[in-house]
Amino acid sequence: MYRPYLDDEAREYIDRYGHLGEDLALRVYTSHLLGRDPKLVLHGGGNTSVKTRVRELTGDEVDVLYVKGSGWDLSDIEPKGFPACRLSRLLRLTELETLSDEDMVAQLRGQMLDPNSPTPSVEALLHALIPHKFVDHTHANAVLSILDRPDSQTLVQEVWQGRVLLLPYVMPGFVLARAVRAIVDQLDGVDALLLDKHGIFTWGSSAQESYERMIAAVAKAEAWLAARRQHHVSTANDRPLAARRKALSRITPRLRGALAKATSGTDGRMVVLVSDHPDLYEIACSDRLQDLVQRGPITPDHVLRTRPFPLVVDADGSPEALEQAVAEWGERYHAWVDRGIAARGIEVKRLDALPRVVFVKNQGALFLGKTIAEAMIVRDVVEQSARVVIDIANDGEYRPVSETDLFDIEYWSLEQAKLKRQASKPGRLARRVALVTGAASGIGLATAEAMLAEGAHVLVVDRAGERLEAEHAELAKKYGARVAWALADLEKTEDARAAVSACVSAFGGLDILVSNAGSAPAGLLDEEEGELALERSVRTNLLSHQWIARAAAEVMQAQGLGGVLLFNASKAAFNPGPAFGPYAIPKAALVALMRQLAIDLGKHGIRSNAVNADRIRTRLFDGGVLAARAKARGLSEEQYFRANLLSRETTAEDVAEAFVYLATAEATTGCVLTVDGGNAAAFPR
Numbered sequence: 001m002y003r004p005y006l007d008d009e010a011r012e013y014i015d016r017y018g019h020l021g022e023d024l025a026l027r028v029y030t031s032h033l034l035g036r037d038p039k040l041v042l043h044g045g046g047n048t049s050v051k052t053r054v055r056e057l058t059g060d061e062v063d064v065l066y067v068k069g070s071g072w073d074l075s076d077i078e079p080k081g082f083p084a085c086r087l088s089r090l091l092r093l094t095e096l097e098t099l100s101d102e103d104m105v106a107q108l109r110g111q112m113l114d115p116n117s118p119t120p121s122v123e124a125l126l127h128a129l130i131p132h133k134f135v136d137h138t139h140a141n142a143v144l145s146i147l148d149r150p151d152s153q154t155l156v157q158e159v160w161q162g163r164v165l166l167l168p169y170v171m172p173g174f175v176l177a178r179a180v181r182a183i184v185d186q187l188d189g190v191d192a193l194l195l196d197k198h199g200i201f202t203w204g205s206s207a208q209e210s211y212e213r214m215i216a217a218v219a220k221a222e223a224w225l226a227a228r229r230q231h232h233v234s235t236a237n238d239r240p241l242a243a244r245r246k247a248l249s250r251i252t253p254r255l256r257g258a259l260a261k262a263t264s265g266t267d268g269r270m271v272v273l274v275s276d277h278p279d280l281y282e283i284a285c286s287d288r289l290q291d292l293v294q295r296g297p298i299t300p301d302h303v304l305r306t307r308p309f310p311l312v313v314d315a316d317g318s319p320e321a322l323e324q325a326v327a328e329w330g331e332r333y334h335a336w337v338d339r340g341i342a343a344r345g346i347e348v349k350r351l352d353a354l355p356r357v358v359f360v361k362n363q364g365a366l367f368l369g370k371t372i373a374e375a376m377i378v379r380d381v382v383e384q385s386a387r388v389v390i391d392i393a394n395d396g397e398y399r400p401v402s403e404t405d406l407f408d409i410e411y412w413s414l415e416q417a418k419l420k421r422q423a424s425k426p427g428r429l430a431r432r433v434a435l436v437t438g439a440a441s442g443i444g445l446a447t448a449e450a451m452l453a454e455g456a457h458v459l460v461v462d463r464a465g466e467r468l469e470a471e472h473a474e475l476a477k478k479y480g481a482r483v484a485w486a487l488a489d490l491e492k493t494e495d496a497r498a499a500v501s502a503c504v505s506a507f508g509g510l511d512i513l514v515s516n517a518g519s520a521p522a523g524l525l526d527e528e529e530g531e532l533a534l535e536r537s538v539r540t541n542l543l544s545h546q547w548i549a550r551a552a553a554e555v556m557q558a559q560g561l562g563g564v565l566l567f568n569a570s571k572a573a574f575n576p577g578p579a580f581g582p583y584a585i586p587k588a589a590l591v592a593l594m595r596q597l598a599i600d601l602g603k604h605g606i607r608s609n610a611v612n613a614d615r616i617r618t619r620l621f622d623g624g625v626l627a628a629r630a631k632a633r634g635l636s637e638e639q640y641f642r643a644n645l646l647s648r649e650t651t652a653e654d655v656a657e658a659f660v661y662l663a664t665a666e667a668t669t670g671c672v673l674t675v676d677g678g679n680a681a682a683f684p685r
Contacts, residue, residue, distance in 0.1 A: 026207035035074025069118030083117035125177035132203035142221035272508025279386035310357035340407030427455030438517030442618030446652035533582035541586035562605030575682035598670035607669035614676035645678025
């Protein structure tokens with residue numbers, strides 16, 4: 001069911017935005033209704049407009065078109081996302097015989113009342129031409145389930161009974177506007193304009209009328225499909241969901257490695273998302289898998305996210321087989337581009353030859369992106385598209401736009417420029433995946449935030465569940481889906497492995513481990529209490545690091561991209577304090593563990609380093625530990641934190657910077673980096 005237009009909700013929007021004009025307020029309202037239903041539009045797709053009059057600074061009134069601005073999403077668009085353009089000037093532009101993409105954008109920007117507004121949609125001229133106040137455009141799934149067929153013209157008449165007009169596919173932008181101009185006088189007798197292989201436009205004298213016409217038109221398509229819909233395009237087996245997810249997650253590290261190697265390393269390193277969506281599972285199990293997924297996306301706009309076709313692989317493929325499959329996909333993509341160049345007689349700057357969608361036979365699908373946000377968009381688009389493909393395949397032939405038309409969109413300068421504007425500047429750890437333990441507070445939390453600030457995707461791990469969840473929520477406000485969390489008690493080997501598995505499930509692999517979790521027990525070793533404390537500490541401050549390092553190293557070796565293991569040791573490893581043996585001895589062993597891992601894993605390109613910090617205000621000093629340590633050194637608590645060569649307190653942020661440095665130090669392994677303000681007795685030697 002689609003959300004209805006409600007007068008009470010409409011009034012709320014007028015109350016909120018009415019000072020900018022009631023027309024614009026209602027335009028925002030119904031744009032949200034459209035944009036918040038994934039069956040209609042997804043991630044920046046579709047556009048809306050309203051024609052109205054506004055008063056300029058000079059006091060003159062002018063007819064304008066408020067149209068969705070480039071880069072805005074209908075689901076959360078605000079009034080400032082609708083640039084106001086002088087309507088008469090836009091209509092004059094449609095009288096031109098030709099207009100280049102670049103000139104069209106320049107002219108659209110030149111007609112904006114506010115030069116600081118976003119660039120108007122490439123469909124602005126089409127919106128201007130439709131002779132109605134409110135205009136809506138979507139890529140509704142049900143409509144595309146009818147348009148993406150070879151007999152779409154016949155089916156359109158069957159479904160909508162002459163109440164719509166079908167326009168054969170043409171390139172969006174000025175060419176499409178000119179095509180609509182040629183048939184604009186025919187729009188008065190219909191409720192909607194269908195663009196073959198592309199989408200649907202509706203209109204009305206009010207926001208409500210235009211929206212309800214959209215929903216009515218889509219509902220007719222859904223009713224027609226429901227009457228013909230069969231359940232499956234395949235005899236999908238009933239393999240348990242958990243088993244499918246495990247199989248998909250197992251392949252992701254190998255896939256990350258194959259992708260990165262295809263582009264000589266860093267530039268090809270991707271985040272990988274797993275999907276066991278039932279529609280994708282059905283397609284993955286179909287004996288028509290190759291045919292169903294190789295013909296292109298359901299609407300050409302999607303190619304900018306999904307690429308023209310997916311990669312198809314076996315779940316049990318070896319690293320070598322995956323590398324070969326990725327290489328063959330790249331060769332096929334280059335041949336596809338070559339054909340587009342030859343057909344259009346142009347030259348283009350080629351995009352990377354890496355897929356964004358991977359179907360795993362009999363399991364499901366994987367989605368790739370330079371960031372988790374990109375991968376999530378690809379996932380959402382393909383999951384929604386799957387039902388369209390299934391509906392068509394059940395009783396017909398899936399035939400979207402031609403590959404040449406798809407090439408036009410893939411290499412359309414206007415769309416490529418929009419994606420570049422939306423991309424953020426990468427940090428030093430962009431495309432890297434990190435796991436930080438003991439991340440609910442102190443050094444772990446500071447390190448997680450420092451790595452997020454440098455562009456990494458980070459899984460934060462701790463056994464303090466409520467505190468971890470709260471800190472994750474705060475980090476997510478700033479860094480979004482680039483930060484995930486998992487609860488784990490790393491003194492349990494199974495929890496250590498589960499934490500690494502959670503990282504692979506969240507982001508597809510692992511490049512950086514920051515093994516930080518620990519405790520600070522004290523006691524005299526010549527007493528039973530101290531000896532028992534030592535036994536517990538060995539598990540907490542040594543073995544837990546080994547267990548998670550081993551699990552992390554296995555993933556890194558599967559990727560074949562190297563990686564780095566980072567450990568939070570302590571100056572106590574070199575300079576033990578009085579009655580602090582239960583802490584110092586395992587920390588000294590941790591430094592030895594780090595060095596051994598550097599020796600053993602160097603052949604795999606995996607580095608191993610440690611940070612020796614001292615006297616950092618963290619939760620380790622709770623429960624009387626601070627008072628005891630200060631007393632053991634004959635210092636006040638404040639003096640204790642500044643008792644170093646620089647006479648400055650060392651912070652968790654200082655330690656975090658050291659971890660970030662070691663994560664980027666490609667030629668450094670087996671290193672102990674001190675962050676303690678200077679302590680001659682603890683100089684490594």
